[in-house]
Amino acid sequence: MTHVKNILFIMADQLRWDYLGCYGHPHLDTPNIDRLAAKGVRFDRAYVQSPVCGPSRASCYTGRTVFSHGATWNRVPLPIGELTLGDYLRPQGVRTAVVGKTHMMPDTEGMARLGLSRDTEIGIKISQPGFDPYERDDGLHPTQLLRNKGGTLSYNDWLREQGYEGENPWNDYANAAQGPGGELLSGWHLKNSNLPARVKEEHSETAYMTMRAKEFIEEAGDTPWLCHLSFIKPHWPYMAPAPYHNMYGSETFLPVMRSDEERTDPNPVYGAFMGMEVSETFSMAGARETVLPAYMGLIKQIDDHLGRLFDWLEESGKDKETMIVFTSDHGDYMGDHWMGEKELFHECSVRVPLIVVDPRVQADATRGTSTEALVEAIDLVPTFLEVTGAPSAEHRLEGRSLMALLHGETPKGWRDAVFSEIDYGFYAARETLDVAPSDARGYMIRTDKWKYVHFKGFPPQLFDLQNDAEEFHDFGRDPDYDLVRRDMESKLLDRLINRKNRVTMTDEVVRGAGLSGKSSGVLIGVWGE
């Protein structure tokens, strides 16, 4: 079988699984992403390793679960010993570029200990992490933070070239609307979300990043490449440029998913999260109505730009040698379950869209199909390695290649449960619950029927997804469900035991090493000649 030459790995940020046409949204038309689904396989039960940007992305890049790779939250550096897609693909002659967000922090302490400087070639790659730098932009640039980081931002430079002025045009145009008196109305304030950004659509972040991805692909020429086109949107600040800011009215919204039952004697961890400011804001009357037009408009905008990119790939014939993946790093509660943001394990937070197009003839039979196979974000790295012909790294990688599923085969012994986890040490909820940073831990196991969430030091949550798809009724403390919980706890134990932590020696070497090393002259348990 020929290998795939290029990979276009597209990630939207904070995109719920159910806000795309091809995943059934009745009013949000996404014909271009739908076109991708028509050419590839739509995964209907795809889960992230942690419903938070940084750790989820680190799992997508390392192929390892969150407490294996160690970047357990947004600002937690990826330990220097971890390998990413760039490290795996570079030796194959593949250029691997980031265009947009990774949310990764370099392990500067580890680098210092090893005498490594950030401005060396190796130091730069570690900081990216592992990828070749191209257009890294994590998308949140309040002026003070920008100054702390040295003040430079490529997107700001480009905006200035287009005629936008000031120290931080991102702040003044991309993330601001204009009031009746000419005053700036910041995207940081949710009440402004239904206003148009001051930046023109063609100069917005989504437009810019798509343009930069195209530039990278052109520049790469005949060299094989992986382009991680990583949109910052529809992540907050929820602020869309015209005309996307008011395309969607309340008649196009999905109904809010919340029930009074959820606020009656809730699981303590869930209760603490419901009590955070963002949750209270999104539970307010009028909040969804103000934010959803921007959220949906930003998705629609991504779809339009991807349409043009896909057209170009088709016209240039590159689509024939390029695997295209579209996914998200987590969802958005958007007021469901009395929550804002993400972090916990309800479907709208932990489940994501995942569409994969394999251009090869072996995938013809599955084009336009969908699968209910339980898949995880850690399956992406093994998939990329297999389709490009890179050596596998089964001693480190914790997921499984999706290639068999893409080719219409039934993989043997596919998983019967997906796993996700969170370090919630950084949230007000931890303080509310009065637990130590290392004790702020939650783990989800979801099977066909059950979703079990194990919180360290607190009772678990348990939902019956077959009879309560809305996840309103929590059996986590119901004595009648003790056996179900025990079984789910065993499955969780299995997953924790399955972490790959013998990372410095391959399985092949283990197989060849043997115990006694008789060839070296070390004899064990040998009585005589």
Place this chain on the structure above:
Amino acid sequence: MTHVKNILFIMADQLRWDYLGCYGHPHLDTPNIDRLAAKGVRFDRAYVQSPVCGPSRASCYTGRTVFSHGATWNRVPLPIGELTLGDYLRPQGVRTAVVGKTHMMPDTEGMARLGLSRDTEIGIKISQPGFDPYERDDGLHPTQLLRNKGGTLSYNDWLREQGYEGENPWNDYANAAQGPGGELLSGWHLKNSNLPARVKEEHSETAYMTMRAKEFIEEAGDTPWLCHLSFIKPHWPYMAPAPYHNMYGSETFLPVMRSDEERTDPNPVYGAFMGMEVSETFSMAGARETVLPAYMGLIKQIDDHLGRLFDWLEESGKDKETMIVFTSDHGDYMGDHWMGEKELFHECSVRVPLIVVDPRVQADATRGTSTEALVEAIDLVPTFLEVTGAPSAEHRLEGRSLMALLHGETPKGWRDAVFSEIDYGFYAARETLDVAPSDARGYMIRTDKWKYVHFKGFPPQLFDLQNDAEEFHDFGRDPDYDLVRRDMESKLLDRLINRKNRVTMTDEVVRGAGLSGKSSGVLIGVWGE
């Protein structure tokens, strides 16, 4: 409280907990180690993190459990991101020297990826690992292996200075006896264990390492130091120099602990280990009788040398400012349970002696006492950091400081179970069981009453230590004990969840980081001004 200035961290290799006078051996007199116990605290329930040299030692040096530090077996490199005692104590101005064995392999692949060379200062420290090099010697030097490593060995050079000749005097004198015709009888063959080594006692490895430790301590002068005096003995090859080779006859042996019941329908993993060559050898009539004299003699020899070292420390007054720790990296089945070597979790394998002398006045009340507190090898690093006044590293270290126990205090919420684990991917048993390298995993949880061993993919073992101290009767598959097993499985889950894997950010930073970072200008869930 004043800090402890120096630490003498003595480790014997493969020394069972019960082969010392102070631990109750009726015939093996160890007055000098007993003297240590009289001056400090004897821990009667101390357990290693893995009953195998390399992983157990890596836990002693990193303060982390085996599948956290990743050096899961003897030849598996310690990942480059792991910190050891040297890394923690060096910034405090403490010289940390290894004299003898660590069994650590450097992460050469990780070093190459980061452009680090082994012959730089940093490269050398990583290879040691973390310690300052002084007299590293892992103790197993068959000639072919020595040649593969470049042929040099300090101990061989020293032996030649003493008049021993040849390419590899270790092989020809320290590890060989002499037959009636002058032929060499190798220590690699167990049948020769009751013969005297050709090396003189004062030139044996135990004598040499003790001398080198003394030299290091003299050389360190007034600089604070940690000396890891790491004896290679009584680990095999079981070969003692005269007069230690025949001090102990069969009337001095502890009775063998094995029962026919153990061989009737054994747990499959245990069964596979019982089927390995070393187990069959030690189950043979006559094997123990041949090997035990050497094993016991080598212990007696260590005790004699330590006596002289302790005398010198007392005479020089250094004992007043030095914490002394004596322990082992695991035990030795020595035919018990129809097994040789170590690896599994019976007490004779996973339990070790641990004696700690804190020279400070605060420890006066506990001198000569013992404790039944459940302690683990990972408790040593936090102890060393606390007594020397080094900053704690609670985000990485998985054990707890023993200082309160040494000072007669009752620490709050001390653990009620100890944990140990094994990667048995390298053993013939894995092949017998036909499991993949990553599936060869066992985990022990031992409470006051129960010992539970969870094998991935196989039934567990369960022993009632209160009613079956010999561990002959396995309830692992007895349906009447389902609830006990479930409870122990929950405790195992707790331990796996307690692994510290957010290693690149301290708890203090997490506490201070806050979620929304309002000071940076990033607002989350804020409706308006």
